[in-house]
Amino acid sequence: MSLEKFLNTAVSSWMNQEGPDSDIVLSSRIRLARNIVDYEFPTVFSNEEAQQIVELFEQHFAQQSYRSLGRFELLKMNELQSIEKRVLVEKHLISPHLAEDCPFGACLLSENEEVSIMINEEDHIRIQCLFPGLQLTEALEMANELDDWIEMHINYAFDEKRGYLTSCPTNVGTGLRASVMMHLPALVLTQQMNRIIPAINQLGLVVRGTYGEGSEALGNIFQISNQITLGKSEEDIVEDLKSVVQQLIAQERMAREALVKTLNIQLEDRVFRSYGILANSRVIESKEAAQCLSDVRLGIDLRYIKNISRNILNELMILTQPGFLQQYAGGALRPNERDVLRAKLIRERLKMEEKKAMEGDE
Amino acid sequence: MNRLICQECKQKPATMHFTKIINGEKTEFHLCEHCAQEHGDVFMFPENAGFSIHNLLSGLLNFESPIKETKPNAFQGIELLQCERCNMTYHQFAKIGRFGCSHCYHTFAKQLQPILKRLHSGNTTHAGKIPKRIGGTIHVRKQIEQLKQKLQELIVREEFEKAAEVRDQIRLLETKLSEHREED
Numbered sequence: 001m002s003l004e005k006f007l008n009t010a011v012s013s014w015m016n017q018e019g020p021d022s023d024i025v026l027s028s029r030i031r032l033a034r035n036i037v038d039y040e041f042p043t044v045f046s047n048e049e050a051q052q053i054v055e056l057f058e059q060h061f062a063q064q065s066y067r068s069l070g071r072f073e074l075l076k077m078n079e080l081q082s083i084e085k086r087v088l089v090e091k092h093l094i095s096p097h098l099a100e101d102c103p104f105g106a107c108l109l110s111e112n113e114e115v116s117i118m119i120n121e122e123d124h125i126r127i128q129c130l131f132p133g134l135q136l137t138e139a140l141e142m143a144n145e146l147d148d149w150i151e152m153h154i155n156y157a158f159d160e161k162r163g164y165l166t167s168c169p170t171n172v173g174t175g176l177r178a179s180v181m182m183h184l185p186a187l188v189l190t191q192q193m194n195r196i197i198p199a200i201n202q203l204g205l206v207v208r209g210t211y212g213e214g215s216e217a218l219g220n221i222f223q224i225s226n227q228i229t230l231g232k233s234e235e236d237i238v239e240d241l242k243s244v245v246q247q248l249i250a251q252e253r254m255a256r257e258a259l260v261k262t263l264n265i266q267l268e269d270r271v272f273r274s275y276g277i278l279a280n281s282r283v284i285e286s287k288e289a290a291q292c293l294s295d296v297r298l299g300i301d302l303r304y305i306k307n308i309s310r311n312i313l314n315e316l317m318i319l320t321q322p323g324f325l326q327q328y329a330g331g332a333l334r335p336n337e338r339d340v341l342r343a344k345l346i347r348e349r350l351k352m353e354e355k356k357a358m359e360g361d362e
Numbered sequence: 363m364n365r366l367i368c369q370e371c372k373q374k375p376a377t378m379h380f381t382k383i384i385n386g387e388k389t390e391f392h393l394c395e396h397c398a399q400e401h402g403d404v405f406m407f408p409e410n411a412g413f414s415i416h417n418l419l420s421g422l423l424n425f426e427s428p429i430k431e432t433k434p435n436a437f438q439g440i441e442l443l444q445c446e447r448c449n450m451t452y453h454q455f456a457k458i459g460r461f462g463c464s465h466c467y468h469t470f471a472k473q474l475q476p477i478l479k480r481l482h483s484g485n486t487t488h489a490g491k492i493p494k495r496i497g498g499t500i501h502v503r504k505q506i507e508q509l510k511q512k513l514q515e516l517i518v519r520e521e522f523e524k525a526a527e528v529r530d531q532i533r534l535l536e537t538k539l540s541e542h543r544e545e546d
Binding site: 035 | 491494
């Protein structure tokens with residue numbers, strides 16, 4: 001498969017679009033957890049019950065269109081290859097739990113891949129909306145509409161006092177998890193992140209590295225989300241998160257300005273060295289690739305690098321993960337083979353950008 | 363040089379240092395790697411890859427255990443508590459951190475109250491969306507509550523004209539509510 005063709009099928013349409021503040025906020029996501037009344041939760045439900053729930057979705061929602069989202073496709077986990085599932089996980093469309101541990105799991109996916117509704121995961125239904133840039137309010141609106149659409153055919157487990165009943169009491173109430181993915185290289189470089197994370201935690205929000213294991217943030221990408229789901233309205237939860245995110249954006253911009261002022265040439269050097277590694281290396285591990293991609297993206301934002309499109313970080317962070325690499329290769333790869341293919345894919349992708357820039361000059 | 367010796371085997375040097383804080387009571391442990399491994403259930407190791415929110419949660423849910431020593435019968439009561447619909451016991455719930463069905467929220471309501479408080483910084487009552495179709499009269503009742511509050515505020519501010527409008531709105535909603543009841 002040619003790289004261009006692979007990119008067309010691999011990159012969700014929303015990944016190419018830019019949203020508000022997308023120099024720092026890569027994406028916004030809303031998740032609503034819902035359960036169906038009269039069915040036991042996935043923790044204990046029988047295979048028959050699980051099957052019936054999938055059938056409900058097949059009957060009412062599969063192949064249906066909803067407004068601008070296009071047609072919904074129902075993907076059943078037991079009918080997918082393991083590489084296909086892994087690709088869905090790396091695109092953040094389904095959870096690793098759904099891919100690996102839910103034999104009766106399914107996913108109702110919109111044509112543009114903005115909306116993914118997981119079925120029979122930890123809860124019967126998990127509605128997820130993914131938007132580029134900082135668009136939490138827009139994503140919540142969309143999730144609410146889809147929630148009403150599903151409720152037309154399904155009776156939710158709801159209690160006046162406790163709200164939407166979820167399998168885990170950490171999600172009860174609104175069942176809402178709102179999160180944003182942020183690229184914060186300057187706050188990491190100036191070592192402010194270690195100070196900021198505990199402060200954010202105190203506000204009832206959670207900060208995590210998106211791709212790294214544990215607390216390490218691969219590519220300086222952090223995910224910030226709400227912890228509390230009960231006792232606050234959906235709008236308040238989203239507003240509270242948004243205000244913290246806006247503060248972080250301001251802090252990151254200030255740190256970037258300070259970096260440019262104090263170590264302009266060193267910063268430029270770092271950006272171009274990383275570009276050199278990405279453009280020339282023959283073997284590259286995901287950790288090094290992530291750090292270099294982060295540097296190059298910062299270089300684009302600071303206009304040291306002018307002829308490369310901005311979304312290269314989001315795109316290559318996803319495309320250079322094991323599942324995607326193996327889909328690109330068309331089969332299983334050993335870790336050292338992945339590192340070689342990763343380097344090749346990045347080199348070719350950067351060449352495509354150069355070609356595009358040259359055509360633009362002519 | 364003052365070298366710490368493992369307090370468990372008292373032979374090897376202590377290379378792992380832990381601080382355990384339970385209900386504000388701080389205990390320090392100095393162990394060698396071997397003895398620390400033995401305590402795997404007490405201390406968290408990075409290789410414990412399967413560690414999840416549910417493990418953390420089940421720690422929280424077992425907060426009742428001190429009662430075991432003082433009032434064994436009371437604790438047994440909780441242990442034996444079982445959901446009549448999905449048969450999940452409190453013990454099972456505490457272990458996996460997830461409920462079996464929506465009825466569990468009713469069955470374990472008493473135990474759940476303090477847990478929810480801890481998880482959701484003191485909140486125990488839903489303040490968000492209500493499902494459109496099955497929400498039934500909840501919408502109307504919440505609306506009435508809100509209007510009543512507004513009415514009070516208007517009266518305090520002596521804006522009686524507006525207050526009268528709000529009062530009429532409340533009356534309208536209340537008749538709607540009673541009609542609904544008759545239908546049921």
